[in-house]
Every structure is written in structure tokens, then in C-alpha cells.
Amino acid sequence: MSVTERKYLVKTVEGEELGPADQDQLKKWVETGRITPVCQVRCTLLKRWEKARDITFLKELFDARQPPKKDLPVGPFGHVLQRITLRAARVEMRSGLQRNKPVEYEAAPVMLRLLAGVSDLLIMLFLAIVIYLAMAGLYVGGTVDSTSAFYLGLAIFYPCFLLYYTGTISSRSQTPGHKLWGLMVVHKKGDELFLFRCFWFTLFMLMFGITTPFVMFVLPSGGALQDVFSGVRVVKTKIVGEAR
Template identity: 35%
Template sequence: MANERSYIVKLESGEEFGPVEQEVLVRYAETGRINYQTKVRSVLVPRWEKAVNLPFLKAILQSQLEQALLSEKLSLWGRIMRRATLKVDATASTGSLVQVKAENFERAKLLPRILAALFDLLLLFAGSLLLTTFCYVLLKMQILTSYNAAYVLLLLCFAWLLGYYILLITLQVQTPGQKFWGIFLVRLSGEKFYYGRVFCYTLLLLLFGVFTPFHILISPSGRSWQEILTGTKMVKTKLADNRKIR
């Protein structure tokens, strides 16, 4: 039965060693010889897993996972290509970054959510002012007329609002306001975000966003209507202590 507690370790360099016992793996994790990305498998099961997914290592390596979250930097084109080629694992993930599950995070409090929304509204307002100036210039140049200028401006502002949330949440995981206040959106299932779900979330946000504080207070789950209807949850960026997970 000792083999059930013995593991083979595969480092990022490709080097393999073992078998080693669980207690040895715990010591390796504590001393930094292995990290959350190190591949580990039981001697009885020929399937590699990340060390952080093993229950007896999770408490030690979870802090490394927290530091890695949102730290990966890719160009916009790189993120789009990653989405297009589906290079992210099918298991739990937040956007296109580190593998995590929704229950690993504490629910975001009401105040940070309100402040993040106000921060984003300021950026949206600033962008709308620029678009208004742009349409005014086109009107003065007689490219637009007094009949269609308002419609063009309305269309541009709507596209700006949708693009702001859809692209930022899908590609960057957070909006600037959410990033500043340390919150972000995850799927309850832990699966990847796609444009369609964020599009629906954004439309529902336009309809119910102003009522979000009220929804959070009366909802048993502490989630807004747009979260409930799209199967999402606004959480703190910091990973939760297992004893505090709700």
C-alpha cells in the first residue's frame, strides 16, 4: 500500500525523479524545490497533475498561485491568438490565465464593487467625450450632417461601452476599475470566459446595473441579477483561505 503514497516528480526542465513519499513532497514544496506548476503523478497512475492540484500540497502552493494570477503579460494579439487556438486547458480557469476554481475565492464586498463601477464609469465617460468631440469635428467638416450626427454618436458610444467590458473581461480578466479595487469576475463552473457570455453580462449590466447594490443585499448568494443569469460571480483577487470559502 506504500505505493499509493509514492509519487514521480517532473520539473519544468523535464527532469524526472522519484518515487518520493508525500512527506518528502511537502518538504520540497516548503523549501521551494517544487512549485505550483511542477508535474506530479502517482506511481500507480500514469497521469501527470500540477502539484497545486494535490490536496496535501494545495495549502502550501496556493500562495504561489495567487502571485501568478494576473501576472502573465501578453500582447493583445497574443491573447486573441490564444483564444482562437484554445490553448487554455478546458478545466477551471479565469479568463485566459491561471487555473483556479470559483470556490477558491471570497465573494467581493459591496463597497469595492461600487467603487470599481464608478471608476469604470469615469473612464467610459471620458471615452464618450472623446467620441463626442470626434463627431463634432466631422460635423464641422460636413462629413456628418445634423440629421445623422446624433445617431452616429449614439452608435459609437454604445460600441465603446460594449467593447470596454467585453474585450477587457474576456482578454484581460478585469476592467481597470475592478483591477484597481482588487475584484474580478469568474464563472461558477470555473470554465473559460467567451465573448458571448460577457456580451450577455454586459447587456444585463446595462439593464440592472443601477440595482446591483439592492440585488446583492437581498440575494441569498450575494450576487447581482446579471451574475445569477450568466452563471458568474464577482470575487476578490486574493485567494481565500480554505476555512473561509463559502
């Protein structure tokens, strides 16, 4: 397992873009007023933007800059509201943008990768059936012959297959199958995953995906050939070894 320092991007209200920067740099920008509570911030590993005030380690700084609030009497629904607030805080602590410390991602075990792969292939199978029925309809209607129907269906399915994997990984860092089994794809060096790299990962997966169990057993890194050639890692979404 490798240690990856998380980096963040910032969009100010004036439209200025800052970063990539680590947690310590973000804190300095908050202290100097360069980052305000309404600035947009996201981790380079994720696509989701959040307001700076909603990120745990920045929220603490913003709260410290605010004058202390007076305690108000607890009304009839006060205890209910307190429990709702506590629940929201726990959800925030699970946010992908909190605690920018050196972290270790646990490599995805081969069984979870196989289960995620089967889940994605079931979605692709459903798409293939839909395309097959459409081509069968064209063939029965006399629009195309059997050979043309086959190649037309293949010409439709193949780009859809590439778009499914490339699009979901580049936008969400995970396919629906990965999400179902708690996995994600990250850059080997912790940088942002761009579309081109995700495209190559998909192509290499088509060529070498069947060798994944054997290669993961042999390679010391525990990765597959498509991971090595495209410079990515498939890991569990849960972070381990994070500084507390």
C-alpha cells in the same frame, strides 16, 4: 461563498493539449514524465500561460527529480543575490497558478463593485468626450447635421462600450476598474470564461446595473442580476479559505 476546484490546461512541447485537470493529475503527469519543465500551463480562470517549472507545486516535484546541488561559497555579492532570490520566491507564491486546492472566493462587496464601476465609467466618459468632439467637428464642418452626428456618435460609442467590457473580462477576467479595486469575474462553476458569456454579462449589466446595490442586499448569494443571468460571480482576487 462557494468552493471551486481549480482546473488547469497544459501544452506540451510536442503541441499536445491536456486537461482540464486538477493539481493531483498534473503531479501524476510530472511523475510519469508527460509534463516537462518547459511545458506551458495555465489555470482555466486565467489567460496567462506559465512554464511548468515556474509553478510552485510543480517546481517542487521537478526539483526533487534533480540531483542535489553542492553548496557553493558565498562571494562578495552572495547575500545580495540571496535576498533577490527570496524576493522572487515570494512573488512566485502569489502567482495565480500555484496551489490547486479547493478555494473560496470572497464575494465582492457592493461598495467595491460601485467603486470599480465608477472607475470604468470614467474611462467610458473620456471615450464619449472624444467621440463627441469628433462629431462636433463633423457638424461644424458641415459634413453631417446634428441628428446624423448624434446617431453616428452613438453607433460608434455603443460597440466600443461592449468591446471594452467584453474584451477585458474575456481576456483578463477583469476590467481596469476591477483590477484597480482588486476584483475579478469568474465562472459560477469554476470553468473558463468565454467571450459569449462575457458579452451577455455586459448586456445584462447595461439593463440591470443600476439595481446592483438593492439586489445584492436582497439576494442570499450576494450577487447582482447580471451575475445570476449570465452565470458568473464578481469576487475579490484574494483567495480565502485555501488549504495550507
